[in-house]
Structures are given as structure tokens and as C-alpha cells.
Amino acid sequence: MTEREPYAGTARKLVLAFDVGTTYSGISYSILDPGEPPVINDVTRFPATDRVGGNSKIPTIVYYDREGNPRSFGGEALQEATLELAEEEEWSLHVDDLDIPALPPFKNAIDILTDFLGYLFQCAKRYIEESHANGRDVWASFGDNIDFVLSHPNGWEGPQQAQIRRAAVRAGLVPDTPEGQARIRLVTEGEASLHYCLESRNAADGFRDDVGVMIIDAGGGTIDVTSYYMTSSESPPTLHEIAPAECRLQGSVFVTQRAGQHLREKLQGSRFGTEEDINLMKNEFDKTTKLRFSSPNDPSFIRFGTVRDRDLDYNIRSGQLKLPGNEVAALFEPSAEAIIAAVEDQREVATQPISHVFLVGGFGASDWLFARLRDHLEPLGLQFCRPDGHTNKAVAKGAVAFYLDHRVSARVAKFTYGTRCAVAFDRNDEEHLRRASSAIPRPSGRTVIPNAFSAILCKGIAVSETKEFRKDFIVECAERNTCDTIATEIVCYRGNSRNPRWADSEPAMFSNLCTVHADTSRVSRTLSPRRGFAGMQFYRQQFSIVLKFGLTELEAQISWVEDVSVHTSTVVFDHVVEAI
Incomplete structure (x- = not known):
């Protein structure tokens, strides 16, 4: 168990962790009182939890009426009266499973998550008000001083996090302001x-x-596998990720899906x-047999x-149907x-040997799975x-411990990150010669080859939260005002090449994560004109792309020098970006 210092x-x-x-x-959740060591608690009472056989979790279910309004959530959605009313009024049921019915009109996945997060927040509020002495006063004492920790599968990245x-x-958990976003981890x-395992005796x-x-972490939808190495060179001891995190879509719902297909055939x-x-x-089968x-x-x-x-x-x-054990095992x-x-x-790619394996979720x-x-x-x-018998609590409880203890100081890049760009034509490079027909003349008189990929952070590299990965680039503009903005896409390469050079060689392996951009209008006014091909006048702007993995999110920036000071910003615009 972690012995925590008093809250400073x-x-x-209040720290609330939602595991959807x-x-x-x-x-x-954890209530942080000045001078008191933080303690992690679970919400152990939800409406109608007797219907799901447990008191620390609720089914991820939302019922919508024909107008698309959420009418019932979680265990309440499984009550007989709710089911009867839903049938009479033709409500739509959204279950976060493989058998997802058609979403109600004008609803998308973000709408569903929005409604469910709002319900979880109300459940947390109700539980704290009813479970703590002077609970309503306790809740009122938080005001807006509530931080949220939201968990997601290992395989989710920037677009899903956004x-x-x-x-x-x-x-309504936080306002859409920089201060509000800072309250979400x-x-x-x-x-x-x-972090849950670190909590377990x-x-x-x-x-x-x-x-x-x-x-x-074996869950309902995904299997998340991560490996770490503890070092005492820091105080308190911290852990370093030693292999890219894995995420496989083979959670328990897939067992149920295979059971349904097997029963149809049988x-x-x-x-x-x-x-x-x-x-x-x-x-x-899903409720009992499995x-x-x-x-x-x-x-x-x-x-x-x-x-x-x-x-x-x-x-x-x-x-009742009798199934041979070997048929069930095959599922x-x-x-x-x-x-x-x-x-x-x-184990193959880990930079340190692994001796212990813990199963949670x-x-x-x-x-059967454990054996x-x-x-x-x-x-x-x-x-x-298995650390203990309450594996279903692992992610929510561990998310609060992550917020409080922050024990991982370095993570391993799962993929290679960089940007598409152009590179100067090299007649001695066979790949350049093969691509000569796509060459682009630049205002300076140089010739560049497009569709190159410039890696900034490579797969397998250990990344501390404070370390920056940067690379320098340039753009050339015939008109000064077209240097007022700079932009480039951050691209993720998911293939197996250790040195991916061309974004069009494996197009399915490259995907855009985001676009970073900068307002460089002030510095563009100070650019001196240059003479290029046939005396053509042009302007050149130099900048850097900076990647950081603060905590578990990728942060991308454009950095440039203006008035001898360094500036960073984000914008969207199109330029031919060249590696230098």
C-alpha cells in the first residue's frame, strides 16, 4: 500500500475518476483535505445495482426515447418497469457492446459518452452526499474545485482523447476554458x-x-498490456515503461459474441x-455460464x-442447454x-527482463482465463x-492513484511520429531518381521531392514527461505575406520499418493525428528578401516542430524565433514544408 504525504x-x-x-x-474518488493524507474510496452504491450482481459497477447502458432524450441509465435501465415502458414507447437502447443497435436520430458516440459521464457525475454526487457525515455540506465545500481522471484503452490516441x-x-464537468481543461487528466x-497494483498488498x-x-488488464472490450521497471535512483522510487503498450480487441464481450454464433450453428x-x-x-451465458x-x-x-x-x-x-466443456473453452x-x-x-521488445505478471480487469x-x-x-x-478478488475496480481506483502518486516517470513511444515534408533532390539517391517526375521547383531554384516522411520521435524510444523531441524545417514563399502563417500535420507511422522515409510507400500505415500551426505574421515582416532562380525574389522562414509526451497525451507545437525570443503556437495553413 502506498503511504502518502499529507495533501499540501x-x-x-475532490478527485473523481470515471472508468467507462x-x-x-x-x-x-478521493477527498483532499489540507494537511491530511489522501485516501482512495469507491462509489459502492448505484441506483438499482441489485440487478447487476454487484455494488461497485453499473452496466454501460443508456435508454433513449424517440426524441433522442436519455431516459434511463445503468442498472435502472434493466429494471422490469423500465423495460416495459421502453417497449411501449419504443425507446432506443445503447449498449456499449458489439451488438450496438442503431443510434437514435442525431446521436453520435460523443453524445452517448456525454450523457453517460453526466449520469456518473450525478451518481458520485449522490453517493458522497448520502455516505459522508454532513454529506451535502461536504459536497458544497468543493465548489468548482473538482478534478476528473478519465481512463481509456491503451490503443486510443490524440483524436479519441480529444x-x-x-x-x-x-x-458540464468542466468549462471549455484552459482552466477547465486543466482539471481533466x-x-x-x-x-x-x-497504480492499482501498487495499491494492493x-x-x-x-x-x-x-x-x-x-x-x-483484461476488460470487456479490450486487453491492455503494459510493462514497467522500478528504479530506486529517484525518491520516491518510480517506474519506467519498458515496452510499447499493447491493446488487443479480445475482451470478454468477444467470448459472448462467439457463444451466440456457436449457439446458432449448434x-x-x-x-x-x-x-x-x-x-x-x-x-x-454472458451473465452466469461465462x-x-x-x-x-x-x-x-x-x-x-x-x-x-x-x-x-x-x-x-x-x-437448459448442456454444453461440453471443450466447446466452451473454444469460445x-x-x-x-x-x-x-x-x-x-x-517480452520480446522490453528493455529489461520481466519477472512478475499481474492480471486485473x-x-x-x-x-478459466487465469488458469x-x-x-x-x-x-x-x-x-x-491476481492482486485480489475485486479486479473490476482496478481502473477507476488506479486512476485516482495515478492522479495522487504519479509513479511513472517515462513511457515508451508506441509508434513513430513525424510529419510529411519535401526533401532536397539528390541525384545520387536511387529513390530520388525514381521519384524525379514528382519533383517540385522552389523559389530559391532548388528542386525538392515531396511525400517524404521526417521522423521526429521513433517507436520504442523512452520518453520522459519533460523531454522534448524537435526537428527543424523551412518554408519558402514568393510573397512575404504568405509567410504569415506556418502549418504542418503531425503524422503517425504504424508500420514495421525502423526508418520510414516515404509517406506514400505504405499509405495505409500513415495517419494524421492533428495539424499544428503558428501565427508568424510579426516575424514575417522582418524577413529579408532573397534572390533565387533567375533573380526571383523569395522569403524563407525557419521553424521547429516540437513533440512532448506530458503524462499520457501527445503535445505538438511549432516553435520559431521572434525578436530573439522563442514562441510557440498552433494554426492551420498549407505550405510545402521542407526538412533541413
């Missing part, structure tokens, strides 16, 4: 799970100096092979009907194989465990 702030603050999961969502921030603003599920022995640890010809009965069986399954040597049962329902040719007796196996592949990828509660992974990992000399 001068005013009471594929199947279930949860909330953790959408999360937008949803938080629209939900984003954290990957992998890093949140790491059962996992404490695995975190020692010179020891590599791996965290497998019950063809049976009177219980209707889509209605298949859906009943699939839902029952959770109880532990051994391929024992049969599993799916109860869906009454004692009068039977079809002996299809192993249906007394309203789990693709997820287990995906996890094992991610683990092996991490709602899917991690599966006894399957243990059988693979322990012969490799890896210590493997």
Missing part, C-alpha cells in the same frame, strides 16, 4: 491498472528495484433455434426456459491466444497472480 494544497479538493468500460463502468475531453465539457487503462512483493513487471434444426431463444441463451466456467473437463449449462422445455437431440433438458481460446501473443510481444476474474494464462506463463519462469 490550501483548499479542499465496454460492459460495466465504475467510479472512485473526443473524451469534448464529452466532458458537454457533460487522461490516463490509459494500463497505467491506471499499474498482495502485489507489493512484485515491485522491487531491478524487477520488471507486466500488467494485463441449434439449427431445433425448435429452440429461433433468434429469440438464441438471444435468451446468449444473455444467460463467469462460472473454469474447466474444459466439466460441462456447462445455459438455463433459458421452463422445466417443460426439452429437446434431447440437442442436449436440452428442463429448460475463450481466441482471447487467451491474443493475450499470450501480446505478452510475448512485450473484469475478464481477469475468469478462473490458462498461468499454464503458459509459469513454465517461462514468470510469477503470475
Whole structure:
């Protein structure tokens, strides 16, 4: 367990962490009182939680009426009265699962997240008011001094992070101002799970100096795998990420999807092979059979009907279907194989040896999955465990610990980041000769080749939060006023090449993350004209692209010199950007 120093702030603050999961969502929080060590708490009471078999999470469900208004959330959406009213009034159900119905008119994914974040905020408010002595006064004492930690899968990047921030603003959590945005922290599920493990007494022995640890967060939709190395050279000891984070789409909902398909094929010809009965069986499998399954040597049962329902040719007796254990294991196996592949990828590229592996997440509660992974990992000399039985709390609780403790000081770039640009034509370069037909003359008289890729931060590089990665570029303009703005796109390369040179060689591997731009109008007025081809006058502006990974978000800037001081800004404009 982490022993925290007393909170050094001068005013009471609330930290709320929302984990919006594929199947279930949860909330953790910490009330920061000046002079008191922070304590992490969970919201353990939600409306209608008796319907979901637990008190620390709610199903990620929203019901919308025909006008697109949210009418019911979470466990409340599963109550009999709600289901009856929804059918009568033809409400639309949004479940964050693979069987997503068509969204209500004029609704998109950001709208859904906005509504659900607003509901979680109200749940947190209600819980604190009802659970703490003088709870309403406690809540009122926070005012606007509330910070939010929002988690997301390892595989999500800048565009998805921007959408999360937008949803938080629209939900009314914070105002759309720089001060409001500063109250939102984003954290990957992998890093949140790491901080959760650091909180666990059962996992404490695995975190020692010179020891590599791996965290497998097995959730409803994604499998997030991250690896770290603890060092005591800093005080307090911190952890460095030692391999690019992995994210695989093989969470527990995929087991349920495979079960539905298997049942459709298995019950063809049976009177219980209707889509209605298949859906009943699939839902029952998801709620009970999947959770109880532990051994391929024992049969599993799916109860869906009454004692009068039977079809002996299809192993249906007394309203339940009997499935051989090996058939159920086959439904789990693709997820287990995906996890094992991610683990092996991490071990292969990790810069330090890994000795301990921790399994967390709602899917991690599966006894079959735990046994399957243990059988693979322990012969490799890896210590493997589940920190405790409340794995579904890992991300929300770990997100608060991330905010309070901030134990990771360096992360590994998952991809290569840079920009598209042009490079000076080199007659001695065979690739340039092949591309000669696309050459572009510049005002200076030089010739450049477009569609080059200039890497600024390469995959696998360890990045501290304060380290900057920069590269210098130029633009040439025939008219002075066209140097008033500079812009370029930040591009992510997801391929396997260690030295990607051309953005058009693997177009599917390059994607735009964002556009950074700068207002350089003041400095453009001071540019001296130059003489180029045939005495043509032109202007040249030099600037740098700067990349930083503060916390878990990529920050991109354009930097230029103006009046001997360095300026940074962002704008959008088109120029031919050249590497220098």
C-alpha cells in the first residue's frame, strides 16, 4: 500500500475518476483535505445495482426515447418497469457492446459518452452526499474545485482523447476554458491498472528495484498490456515503461459474441433455434455460464426456459442447454491466444527482463482465463497472480492513484511520429531518381521531392514527461505575406520499418493525428528578401516542430524565433514544408 504525504494544497479538493468500460463502468474518488493524507474510496452504491450482481459497477447502458432524450441509465435501465415502458414507447437502447443497435436520430458516440459521464457525475454526487457525515455540506465545500481522471484503452490516441475531453465539457464537468481543461487528466487503462497494483498488498512483493513487471488488464472490450521497471535512483522510487503498450480487441464481450454464433450453428434444426431463444441463451451465458466456467473437463449449462422445455437431440433438458466443456473453452481460446501473443510481444521488445505478471480487469476474474494464462506463463519462469478478488475496480481506483502518486516517470513511444515534408533532390539517391517526375521547383531554384516522411520521435524510444523531441524545417514563399502563417500535420507511422522515409510507400500505415500551426505574421515582416532562380525574389522562414509526451497525451507545437525570443503556437495553413 502506498503511504502518502499529507495533501499540501490550501483548499479542499475532490478527485473523481470515471472508468467507462465496454460492459460495466465504475467510479472512485478521493477527498483532499489540507494537511491530511489522501485516501482512495469507491462509489459502492448505484441506483438499482441489485440487478447487476454487484455494488461497485453499473452496466454501460443508456435508454433513449424517440426524441433522442436519455431516459434511463445503468442498472435502472434493466429494471422490469423500465423495460416495459421502453417497449411501449419504443425507446432506443445503447449498449456499449458489439451488438450496438442503431443510434437514435442525431446521436453520435460523443453524445452517448456525454450523457453517460453526466449520469456518473450525478451518481458520485449522490453517493458522497448520502455516505459522508454532513454529506451535502461536504459536497458544497468543493465548489468548482473538482478534478476528473478519465481512463481509456491503451490503443486510443490524440483524436479519441480529444473526443473524451469534448464529452466532458458537454457533460458540464468542466468549462471549455484552459482552466477547465486543466482539471481533466487522461490516463490509459494500463497505467491506471499499474497504480492499482501498487495499491494492493498482495502485489507489493512484485515491485522491487531491478524487477520488471507486466500488467494485463483484461476488460470487456479490450486487453491492455503494459510493462514497467522500478528504479530506486529517484525518491520516491518510480517506474519506467519498458515496452510499447499493447491493446488487443479480445475482451470478454468477444467470448459472448462467439457463444451466440456457436449457439446458432449448434441449434439449427431445433425448435429452440429461433433468434429469440438464441438471444435468451446468449444473455444467460454472458451473465452466469461465462463467469462460472473454469474447466474444459466439466460441462456447462445455459438455463433459458421452463422445466417443460426439452429437446434431447440437442442436449436440452428442463429448460437448459448442456454444453461440453471443450466447446466452451473454444469460445475463450481466441482471447487467451491474443493475450499470450501480446505478452510475448512485450517480452520480446522490453528493455529489461520481466519477472512478475499481474492480471486485473473484469475478464481477469475468469478462473478459466487465469488458469490458462498461468499454464503458459509459469513454465517461462514468470510469477503470475491476481492482486485480489475485486479486479473490476482496478481502473477507476488506479486512476485516482495515478492522479495522487504519479509513479511513472517515462513511457515508451508506441509508434513513430513525424510529419510529411519535401526533401532536397539528390541525384545520387536511387529513390530520388525514381521519384524525379514528382519533383517540385522552389523559389530559391532548388528542386525538392515531396511525400517524404521526417521522423521526429521513433517507436520504442523512452520518453520522459519533460523531454522534448524537435526537428527543424523551412518554408519558402514568393510573397512575404504568405509567410504569415506556418502549418504542418503531425503524422503517425504504424508500420514495421525502423526508418520510414516515404509517406506514400505504405499509405495505409500513415495517419494524421492533428495539424499544428503558428501565427508568424510579426516575424514575417522582418524577413529579408532573397534572390533565387533567375533573380526571383523569395522569403524563407525557419521553424521547429516540437513533440512532448506530458503524462499520457501527445503535445505538438511549432516553435520559431521572434525578436530573439522563442514562441510557440498552433494554426492551420498549407505550405510545402521542407526538412533541413
